Amino acid sequence: MLVWSKAGRVLAWVTAALLFALIYGVPIGVIALASFSGQWNDVLPSHLTLAHYINAMRGDSAEQTQVSIITGFAASAAALICGSWAALALRNLMRLPRRVLDVIFFVPSAVPSVSVGLALLVAFSQPPVLLNGTRAIVLIAHFVLISAFTYGNVAAGLARLPPEYEQVAESLGARPFYRLRRVILPLVAPYLIAAFSLSFALSMGELGATVMIYPPGWVTLPVGIFSLSDRGAIFDASALTMILALSTLLVLVGLSRISSRAAVR
Amino acid sequence: MATPVSSQALRADDASVSEARSAFSAAAAPLLAGGRVRGIGFKDVTVAYGGLVVLASLTLDVRPGEIVALIGPSGSGKTTALRAVAGFVRPTRGRITIGDRDVTDVAPYARNIGMVVQNYALFPHMRAEENVAFGLRARGVSHAVVRERVPECLRLVGMEAYAKRFPRELSGGQQQRVAIARALAIRPQVLLLDEPLSALDAQIRRSMLDELAKLHRDLPSLTVLYVTHDQTEALTLADHIGIMRDGKLVAFGASRTLYRHPPNRFSAEFLGRANLLPVTSLEPKAGGLAQVRFGEAVLAATNPHGLPQGSQCLLCVRPHDLRLREGEGTHNILAGIVESVQWQGDLHAIALNVQGHKLRLTCAPLGAPPEAGTPLALAFDPHDVTLVPETPPEKPGG
Numbered sequence: 001m002l003v004w005s006k007a008g009r010v011l012a013w014v015t016a017a018l019l020f021a022l023i024y025g026v027p028i029g030v031i032a033l034a035s036f037s038g039q040w041n042d043v044l045p046s047h048l049t050l051a052h053y054i055n056a057m058r059g060d061s062a063e064q065t066q067v068s069i070i071t072g073f074a075a076s077a078a079a080l081i082c083g084s085w086a087a088l089a090l091r092n093l094m095r096l097p098r099r100v101l102d103v104i105f106f107v108p109s110a111v112p113s114v115s116v117g118l119a120l121l122v123a124f125s126q127p128p129v130l131l132n133g134t135r136a137i138v139l140i141a142h143f144v145l146i147s148a149f150t151y152g153n154v155a156a157g158l159a160r161l162p163p164e165y166e167q168v169a170e171s172l173g174a175r176p177f178y179r180l181r182r183v184i185l186p187l188v189a190p191y192l193i194a195a196f197s198l199s200f201a202l203s204m205g206e207l208g209a210t211v212m213i214y215p216p217g218w219v220t221l222p223v224g225i226f227s228l229s230d231r232g233a234i235f236d237a238s239a240l241t242m243i244l245a246l247s248t249l250l251v252l253v254g255l256s257r258i259s260s261r262a263a264v265r
Numbered sequence: 266m267a268t269p270v271s272s273q274a275l276r277a278d279d280a281s282v283s284e285a286r287s288a289f290s291a292a293a294a295p296l297l298a299g300g301r302v303r304g305i306g307f308k309d310v311t312v313a314y315g316g317l318v319v320l321a322s323l324t325l326d327v328r329p330g331e332i333v334a335l336i337g338p339s340g341s342g343k344t345t346a347l348r349a350v351a352g353f354v355r356p357t358r359g360r361i362t363i364g365d366r367d368v369t370d371v372a373p374y375a376r377n378i379g380m381v382v383q384n385y386a387l388f389p390h391m392r393a394e395e396n397v398a399f400g401l402r403a404r405g406v407s408h409a410v411v412r413e414r415v416p417e418c419l420r421l422v423g424m425e426a427y428a429k430r431f432p433r434e435l436s437g438g439q440q441q442r443v444a445i446a447r448a449l450a451i452r453p454q455v456l457l458l459d460e461p462l463s464a465l466d467a468q469i470r471r472s473m474l475d476e477l478a479k480l481h482r483d484l485p486s487l488t489v490l491y492v493t494h495d496q497t498e499a500l501t502l503a504d505h506i507g508i509m510r511d512g513k514l515v516a517f518g519a520s521r522t523l524y525r526h527p528p529n530r531f532s533a534e535f536l537g538r539a540n541l542l543p544v545t546s547l548e549p550k551a552g553g554l555a556q557v558r559f560g561e562a563v564l565a566a567t568n569p570h571g572l573p574q575g576s577q578c579l580l581c582v583r584p585h586d587l588r589l590r591e592g593e594g595t596h597n598i599l600a601g602i603v604e605s606v607q608w609q610g611d612l613h614a615i616a617l618n619v620q621g622h623k624l625r626l627t628c629a630p631l632g633a634p635p636e637a638g639t640p641l642a643l644a645f646d647p648h649d650v651t652l653v654p655e656t657p658p659e660k661p662g663g
């Protein structure tokens with residue numbers, strides 16, 4: 001503990017709480033309140049109502065929630081498989097080639113998502129690969145944007161894994177696939193789950209690329225929120241935002257419970 | 266000392282002993298029943314990392330059923346030699362054999378080797394019994410055999426009561442036992458141990474050492490290559506010891522022979538911290554002895570390496586072979602000045618200055634230990650001290 005005196009500690013806690021409330025609490029609180037308000041002309045809203053949530057549960061919004069979750073899961077799963085595969089494959093390379101490939105893998109996370117969206121739009125708008133207006137292009141965009149994080153997470157986990165485990169397993173007669181399944185994957189499981197959680201959260205919130213490429217009939221929640229607020233339906237947008245935040249949070253909490261059970265080390 | 270020695274060159278005449286023992290043990294050890302007893306052979310094995318040679322043409326034979334210890338300072342290439350047998354480093358030159366099978370190009374998982382690494386590397390997500398079963402499962406051994414052999418191996422190392430524990434719930438010594446059980450479960454032809462006791466505290470190390478010795482009595486047909494930097498471990502366990510320095514094998518021999526008659530300065534100092542005094546050999550005497558001159562004194566010593574008359578060599582005197590002189594006598598006397606006296610509980614350690622050379626002596630605790638600064642005369646039995654060839658200082662980069 002850095003602060004020893006009792007008064008000092010109280011002061012530190014109060015400051016931290018105030019800052020936290022100001023930076024996180026106020027915006028979230030405002031949105032939460034807005035999602036329940038019928039009118040907001042004063043300091044506080046009036047006519048509290050559940051109407052926005054009822055709207056959200058009906059029609060488009062429910063479908064958008066579903067679309068977002070499906071997109072998030074599909075893109076994250078694909079990114080997890082490819083990112084882990086890449087991290088496993090590149091692990092045994094020499095230092096220089098690995099550095100180069102590391103950098104290449106991180107490029108998508110450095111490029112603005114709008115640019116990724118535009119690039120996909122331009123690239124796949126002509127035959128032979130015509131993806132414009134399909135759901136696949138949304139999945140591809142999400143995959144491109146999140147795979148760098150998955151790769152980074154899994155690579156970090158593998159780098160922290162002492163080589164002895166695999167070598168002992170090998171000397172005991174375990175072939176490569178058996179070692180992967182019984183030793184390496186279980187030991188990096190917490191990193192895999194963290195990678196999946198991060199990807200899922202990123203995908204759920206993705207707007208920049210999606211808004212440029214989404215086809216009719218595959219509208220994600222952020223795009224829905226964007227168009228609602230664009231039309232001035234702020235309260236409905238707030239309700240949808242709350243649904244987005246809560247559903248993401250729910251999935252992440254579930255994953256972190258699995259993760260803490262997997263982290264036996 | 267720069268020239269590596271081959272183990273065959275230094276082999277004593279104990280071939281028949283080892284053969285007889287392994288023949289007996291194949292019948293005596295049910296755990297290894299069915300497996301043939303095999304040795305390990307290094308033939309001119311060289312390992313280099315990016316041009317830097319870390320193991321220089323190692324030629325060494327570990328006979329079936331024998332424990333060979335490789336000892337040497339940190340960085341001398343012991344682990345590299347061991348990992349070459351396991352298959353985790355590829356020799357740039359030379360061949361490695363297990364039994365009469367050349368395994369140089371065989372993948373590690375197909376070598377049938379038991380390996381225990383320094384930090385044990387028990388799989389943290391598996392219970393002790395699952396760790397032990399790992400090798401059997403990886404080989405697709407039937408459940409019935411696994412169920413039978415896992416408790417058998419845990420019992421062998423006294424860990425049957427801990428089968429259900431995870432590694433994090435075990436102490437260092439217990440993890441070590443499980444790691445050994447895991448290596449033995451696959452009935453390996455050879456067992457490789459890399460500094461298996463160095464992570465344990467002194468007391469547990471001592472008892473584990475006894476247990477390892479017992480384990481080898483229980484499994485006498487198991488061939489063991491044991492890497493350590495601790496001479497006590499090597500002398501306690503090993504039939505033969507190889508001394509490594511800078512990637513080279515500088516001495517190899519039966520443990521007792523190597524200790525009593527080290528072939529060079531490095532071995533004498535590394536194995537048993539010998540006192541080395543520069544002497545000139547005078548003339549051979551009967552019974553393998555030789556007379557040497559040390560300053561003004563004429564002394565007698567064993568000359569196992571047959572050093573010629575007139576050569577400059579080293580007199581190797583173990584600290585515990587020196588005795589405080591009682592009564593009169595003129596033979597084999599070293600006179601010096603006491604520099605310091607230390608009481609260490611079970612012994613007295615005395616440092617002396619003998620004609621400008623430092624000499625260490627240990628003896629049972631003395632009632633009236635000598636004072637620092639007083640003269641002291643020491644005697645020794647010529648059969649206890651050995652002449653060691655003095656090699657010119659090694660050229661840098663050689």
Ligand SMILES: Nc1ncnc2c1ncn2[C@@H]1O[C@H](COP(=O)(O)OP(=O)(O)O)[C@@H](O)[C@H]1O
Pocket residue numbers: 314319337338339340341342343344345346
């Ligand atoms: N993977 C490696 N790459 C480069 N040098 C290595 C590698 N492994 C070991 N070495 C070097 O080889 C030498 C011998 O190492 P090692 O066999 O581990 O010694 P010891 O076990 O006797 O302490 C050391 O100088 C070490 O730095």
Ligand SMILES: [Mg+2]
Pocket residue numbers: 343344345460
């Ligand atoms: Mg080592």
